[in-house]
Amino acid sequence: MSGATNKRPFDAGHAAYLALNILLLVFLLAPIAIVLIFALNPTPFISFPPVGVSLRWFEKFFASDEFMNALWLSLWVASVVLALSVLIGGACALALVRGCLPGRTFLTAFFMSPLMLPAILTGLALFQAYLLVGIGRPVWGLILAHTLVAVPYVIRTTLAVLHNFDRRIEEAAAVLGASPARVFFEVTLPLIRPGVFAGGVFAFIVSFDQFPVSLFLVVPKGETLPVVLFNYMKFDLDGAIAAASMVSILLALSVVLVLERLIGLKAYVKL
Amino acid sequence: MISRHKISRRQALRASAGLAAIAAVGAPSILHAQTRTLKITTWGGKWGDVMKATVLPAFEKEFKCTVSADQAFPFVPKLQASPRNDPIYDVLHTNSNEQWSSLVEGLVMDKITAKEVPNVADVYPYAVSDKIVGVTIFTSAIGLGFRTDKGLAKPTSWKDLADPKLAGSRGGYIIPVNSLGQAHFMMLGKVYGKGLTDLDAAYKALETLKPIKLVDFTGQMEKMLLSGEVSMGVIHDSGVYRYDGQNQPVDFAGPSEGVLALEQVLNVTPGSKVKDLAFGYINYMLRPDVQKLLAEAVWYSPASKKVKLDAKYDARLLTTPAKVATLIQPDWKWYNARKEDIDARVTKILKG
Numbered sequence: 001m002s003g004a005t006n007k008r009p010f011d012a013g014h015a016a017y018l019a020l021n022i023l024l025l026v027f028l029l030a031p032i033a034i035v036l037i038f039a040l041n042p043t044p045f046i047s048f049p050p051v052g053v054s055l056r057w058f059e060k061f062f063a064s065d066e067f068m069n070a071l072w073l074s075l076w077v078a079s080v081v082l083a084l085s086v087l088i089g090g091a092c093a094l095a096l097v098r099g100c101l102p103g104r105t106f107l108t109a110f111f112m113s114p115l116m117l118p119a120i121l122t123g124l125a126l127f128q129a130y131l132l133v134g135i136g137r138p139v140w141g142l143i144l145a146h147t148l149v150a151v152p153y154v155i156r157t158t159l160a161v162l163h164n165f166d167r168r169i170e171e172a173a174a175v176l177g178a179s180p181a182r183v184f185f186e187v188t189l190p191l192i193r194p195g196v197f198a199g200g201v202f203a204f205i206v207s208f209d210q211f212p213v214s215l216f217l218v219v220p221k222g223e224t225l226p227v228v229l230f231n232y233m234k235f236d237l238d239g240a241i242a243a244a245s246m247v248s249i250l251l252a253l254s255v256v257l258v259l260e261r262l263i264g265l266k267a268y269v270k271l
Numbered sequence: 272m273i274s275r276h277k278i279s280r281r282q283a284l285r286a287s288a289g290l291a292a293i294a295a296v297g298a299p300s301i302l303h304a305q306t307r308t309l310k311i312t313t314w315g316g317k318w319g320d321v322m323k324a325t326v327l328p329a330f331e332k333e334f335k336c337t338v339s340a341d342q343a344f345p346f347v348p349k350l351q352a353s354p355r356n357d358p359i360y361d362v363l364h365t366n367s368n369e370q371w372s373s374l375v376e377g378l379v380m381d382k383i384t385a386k387e388v389p390n391v392a393d394v395y396p397y398a399v400s401d402k403i404v405g406v407t408i409f410t411s412a413i414g415l416g417f418r419t420d421k422g423l424a425k426p427t428s429w430k431d432l433a434d435p436k437l438a439g440s441r442g443g444y445i446i447p448v449n450s451l452g453q454a455h456f457m458m459l460g461k462v463y464g465k466g467l468t469d470l471d472a473a474y475k476a477l478e479t480l481k482p483i484k485l486v487d488f489t490g491q492m493e494k495m496l497l498s499g500e501v502s503m504g505v506i507h508d509s510g511v512y513r514y515d516g517q518n519q520p521v522d523f524a525g526p527s528e529g530v531l532a533l534e535q536v537l538n539v540t541p542g543s544k545v546k547d548l549a550f551g552y553i554n555y556m557l558r559p560d561v562q563k564l565l566a567e568a569v570w571y572s573p574a575s576k577k578v579k580l581d582a583k584y585d586a587r588l589l590t591t592p593a594k595v596a597t598l599i600q601p602d603w604k605w606y607n608a609r610k611e612d613i614d615a616r617v618t619k620i621l622k623g
Contacts (some may be wrong), residue, residue, distance in 0.1 A: 045494035128352045131359070134525075140362050216349060220341045234344070237490045263452025 032249060038242035045238060057239030058247075067244060069221070069226040075251070077139070077224065078207040081146045088147065089154025090196045094154075094188075096155070097162040112156070114149045119212035122149060127216035142217045146207040153206060154199030156162035161195030201259050207251050309548045311362040312346040316490070317513065321568045330390025330555050334429065336548055350378050350540065361543040362552055363405075365535045368450045370404040379405060379538040389551045389558035390489035395595050397532060398574040402474045402600035405538025408556050409596065411507035412530035412589060413451055416492070418419040418502045420520040429462045429526045432503055433479045442492055443483045446621075447614040451489060454531040456617065457601045462528050467601055470613070473548045477620050485621060496521050506534045509570035512587055525597065532598040535571065 004206070042054035092111055096104055099217050114122060126145045130137055171182045211226040218227050229244055250269065313322050317327040319342050326443060327338045341349075341360065347369050353456055354360035355377070363370070363379055372374045373379045382399070385392040398407035426432070432441055444452025456477065459468040464472020484501055486492050493510045495501040497519055508530075511523040537556060539549040555561060562573035566580055572589035573580070580590055589595050605615070 043498070045498045045541060047498040047500075083341060106622045107620055124348070127349070130351050131357075215343065215345075216352070218343055220339045220343075223343055233490065234488045235319075235490050237316065237488070237494045 005046045012174035035242050035245045037247070039239055039246045041239060043239075057243035059241040060238075060240045061175040061247065064240075066228060069238070070223055071247070073139075073207050073222065074225040077143055077146060078204045080143050081207035082200050082204040083151050084143070084147045085150040085154045086196055086200045087263045089199055089203070090192070092151065093155045093158035093196075094192075095263040098157065105239060108155075108159075113153045119149060119210075120215065123213040128215070130217075132170055137217050137219045142214060143215055145213050146210055147203075148201035149210070149213055150206045151255070154196060157199035157202070158192055158195045159209060165191060188262045197259055200255055204255050208252060209248070279441065303461065304335040306550060307545055308339055309334075309336055309362065309545055309552055310339045310360045311341070311359075311552065312360055312364045313340045313342055314364070315342045316569075318565070318569050319358045321565060325564065326561060328559045330552060333555075334548060334551055335461075336545075338552075347373055347378070351376060355544070356542045357544070358540040360540055361545055363538050363540060365536060366450045367403060367407075367532075367536050367600075368453065368603040368607065370536045370538055372607050373538070374404045377541065377609070379540055383538065383550075383553060388554045388557065390554045392559065392579045393408075394574045395576055395592070397595060397598055397600060398534075400600060402602060403536060405536045406553060406557075407534040407536050407537040407574045408553070408562070408587065409566065409574055411509045411533040411535075411571055412525055413454055413505065413532045413533050414523055414525045415508050416496050416504050416506035416511045416521060416523050418496065418499060418520055419522050421499075423502060425522070426503065426524045427527050429458055429528055431477070431526075432505070439482045439484070439502055440502040440504075441480060441483050442499075442501035443480065443485055443497055444492070444505065445485050445487055446617045447610075448487055449489075450529075450534065451492075451505055451507065452485075453606060453613075454533070454601050456613070457606065458528070458531055458599070461599075467599070468605060470609070474616060476622060477617060483621070483622070508572075508587070512570040515570075515583075529597050529599040532600045534600075 025194070037050055039057055040055070041050035042056055043050075055085050093170045095101060096108055096111075101107060126141070126148075128139070130141050135141065135264065165188075170183050170187050171205065173187045174180070178186065209226060210224070211230065214224045214227050215230075218224055223231075225248065229241060233241055274497060286329040290443070313319060320341075322340065327340060330336075331338055342521070346363060346365060349359050350363060350373065358378070365373070369380060374381060381404060383391060384399075388406065394406065397403075397410070406535040414434060415429070416425060417423055418515045443455065446456055449459060456473050459476040460469035460473035461467045463469075484495065484504075486495065487505060489510050492501070492504050492506050493514075496504055496511070497514070498505070506523070508523045508525070511521055536555045539546060539553070543549050557575050559573075559575055559577045559579075562575045563580060565571060566573045566578065566588065567584050570584070570588065572595075579585075580588060584590075589598065
């Protein structure tokens with residue numbers, strides 16, 4: 001009897017909701033599963049179903065100087081882009097919300113414009129600009145280009161936090177005698193930090209996976225991982241590509257997890 | 272007699288001091304010569320491995336320069352976007368179709384002759400024919416690759432690709448982006464119509480090849496043949512021969528109507544600041560020893576007549592005047608002028 005009373009009636013809406021969630025998860029995760037299968041398949045070509053399990057493509061990836069140099073360059077560039085984007089994007093967002101700037105709407109659209117322009121055109125335009133001023137294609141030029149397309153992510157996430165910001169907390173700190181600098185570092189910054197760093201995570205991933213902008217801006221022996229993978233694919237389409245993709249996915253995931261541990265992105269998610 | 276030519280210790284010291292003085296005075300110019308950089312484009316894959324490991328270091332040592340070799344596509348758009356008087360490349364390595372489109376825009380030289388590059392005197396006529404801008408250093412033969420384990424007879428004609436048995440398991444290219452696909456398209460005009468420029472016949476023949484699996488790159492076609500996803504497909508001979516000795520059930524057939532040339536062409540940019548070095552590089556690439564090394568590494572047919580390949584390679588590659596005569600060179604100038612229209616039409620045909 002008690003079992004019968006505890007039994008919940010079938011809820012079609014709830015079941016549909018669950019099914020939709022599962023479908024979405026499969027849709028999002030299936031490509032990663034397929035890439036993993038290809039990365040572990042020992043055949044010298046991408047085929048399905050797999051004939052076995054082998055780490056030969058991971059070995060090839062990690063043994064290749066070309067892949068390793070590209071991987072480290074991508075990581076280094078993405079790390080610098082993360083730092084620059086957080087600084088520039090955070091400052092821009094603060095200025096847009098607090099600065100009482102004339103034409104604020106226009107300025108917001110202006111800062112967001114790199115997201116609206118096809119990235120390949122951004123890359124081509126910067127390539128021409130760099131050559132015209134005679135600086136060639138330095139690595140800092142690549143970093144600047146990545147920063148240009150990454151900053152809008154930080155601005156957008158920081159703006160979201162700032163719009164929900166209760167300014168009375170800052171005012172209370174000021175009334176209690178804190179200097180403007182102290183208010184900023186001890187009140188404002190900790191409160192907007194989740195938004196800034198969530199944007200930073202986007203910036204890192206956008207830079208690490210950046211292909212169209214990098215295509216025109218990399219130099220011989222200074223190519224980022226996505227560019228090296230694209231060129232590799234033209235001549236050797238084997239499991240090393242899948243292994244490289246898995247490594248990229250794991251690295252991006254690691255960055256997200258580390259940042260979550262360090263600064264608690266969950267707080268931002270709850271906003 | 273011998274004693275008259277003897278050099279005393281004092282004379283030797285004087286001579287050494289004199290040479291040292293000359294060296295010191297000339298040092299800046301020598302240093303300048305040593306630091307010159309040649310900017311080139313080159314392929315990746317096995318070709319790129321051999322170039323980076325052997326060919327380019329030897330060139331740098333001999334010519335006392337550094338080579339900046341760009342393997343990151345797209346080469347021509349980058350060259351287009353760079354200033355004409357200070358181009359991003361000194362030597363452009365592409366297939367023939369891109370050299371023609373580059374010539375139209377004034378990005379490369381028209382012809383490379385034996386006057387600038389002495390080893391051009393030793394190349395087969397096709398390498399500097401009127402179908403070539405710059406100079407061909409290697410060629411592949413575009414024909415049909417096929418699986419040997421599917422009970423298929425070795426193809427003898429381009430028409431064999433249209434065999435109904437191959438429906439869904441024949442392979443071709445996305446014509447707008449792949450030069451093998453474009454060359455094959457022209458060949459359809461020749462095989463089914465009046466010649467390489469018979470577009471109507473080519474369009475009609477393309478319809479008969481449906482359903483067909485299309486890829487962007489030759490590397491993808493290689494893998495589709497290896498995996499058995501495709502039983503027969505358009506491919507260049509080196510894309511099949513490179514698996515020689517790996518026990519793969521694939522082979523290459525040169526159809527009786529002739530094989531298409533997929534030339535590896537080098538050319539110099541008119542605005543290059545190191546033209547002498549650029550010509551020197553092309554001359555170096557046409558040297559028999561360099562030609563042999565690369566030909567045997569990647570199964571490309573050398574353009575130089577002076578190259579003697581090992582028997583295994585000699586038997587399969589185009590190394591004699593008779594074999595070279597089977598090459599058909601498409602008129603890329605003609606094709607490029609109509610490319611937009613052709614792209615639109617073939618895309619419509621193959622979309623389904």
